[in-house]
Amino acid sequence: MLEPNGPLPPEIYWRRRALAIGGAVVVIGLVVWLVVSLTGGGSSDTQSAAASASLAPSAATTYRPDASATGSNQGSGGSGGGGGGAAANDDASSSGTTTTTTTSSTPVPPGQCPDSSLAVRATPDQPSYPAGQEPGFTVVVTNIGTTACERDLGSGLQQVLVYTLEGRRLWSNTDCFPAGAADLRTLRPGEQAPFTVKWSGTTSEPGCTAPREPVGAGAYSVVGQLGQLRSAPEPFNLT
Structure with missing residues (x-):
């Protein structure tokens, strides 16, 4: 066949x-x-979709170079071992009042402006400070919401912090002066509440137990904080 x-x-x-x-x-x-x-x-x-999901980026985090920055709730700071008055070198509040000792990590009390309704900005009074001049900082809290609300703006909650550009915490106005009283204010939409702080140019730690050392010339940044709400860092120089 x-x-x-x-x-x-x-x-x-x-x-x-x-x-x-x-x-x-x-x-x-x-x-x-x-x-x-x-x-x-x-x-x-299916495998490709699963791989893509596993590579999805996590939620962005806020600028937090030093976790101890949110763990302090003391009042206004001063140079050296001075008293706890509002006129101390490291803390001159524009309102002239001292503030509560509530920690900065404490949640906002019910009925007060939530963090989502506020914005905080900290700026140095000038871009550069010569040796011997105490840097001054202005912190502005703004109601960015659509309704008026109250918020405790005491200086124990209004923190000013200085960092190196690498993120190392050097100083906070709340480190050495924990005493104070509340400063409850009503902020209308768009209204701003500014306050100023002087820095002696020395280091400090929460509780003010470590020796305060002079900070040398260089580039640094200042950050403002109200409770758990933090501002973006603003650079300045010591010459």
């Missing part, structure tokens, strides 16, 4: 058989490829 029979030469029949077999192989290969594509495509898409 394998030997071709017919009026034509045998090689012609062999060529026809070879072409028929080759065509059958191609058809079978296409069928196998389609089956594999249809059954394997779904799982690869």
Whole structure:
């Protein structure tokens, strides 16, 4: 049966058989490829989606170079070992009042302006300070909400912090003077509440237990904080 029979030469029949077999192989290969594509495509898409989900970035974090910056709730700070008055060198509040000892990590009391309704900005009074001059900082709290609300703006909650550009905490106005009274104010939409602080140019730590060392010339940044709400860092120089 394998030997071709017919009026034509045998090689012609062999060529026809070879072409028929080759065509059958191609058809079978296409069928196998389609089956594999249809059954394997779904799982690869699922795996690809899962891989993409695992690479999704986490929520952005706020500028927090030193966790201890949010753990202090003391009142206004001063240079050296001075008293706790509002006129101390490291803390001269524009309102002239001292503030509560509530820690900066304490949640906002019910009924007061939430952090989402406020904005805080801290700026140095000038870009550069020569040796011997005490840097001054202005912190402005703004009601960015649509309704008037009350908020305790005591200086124990209104912190001013100085950092190196690498993020190392050097000083806070609340480190050495924990005593104070509340300063509850009503802020209308768009209303601003500014206050100022002087820095003696020395280091400090929460509780004011470590020696206060002079800070040398260089570039630094100042950050304002109200409770858990922090401002962006603003650079300044000591020359």
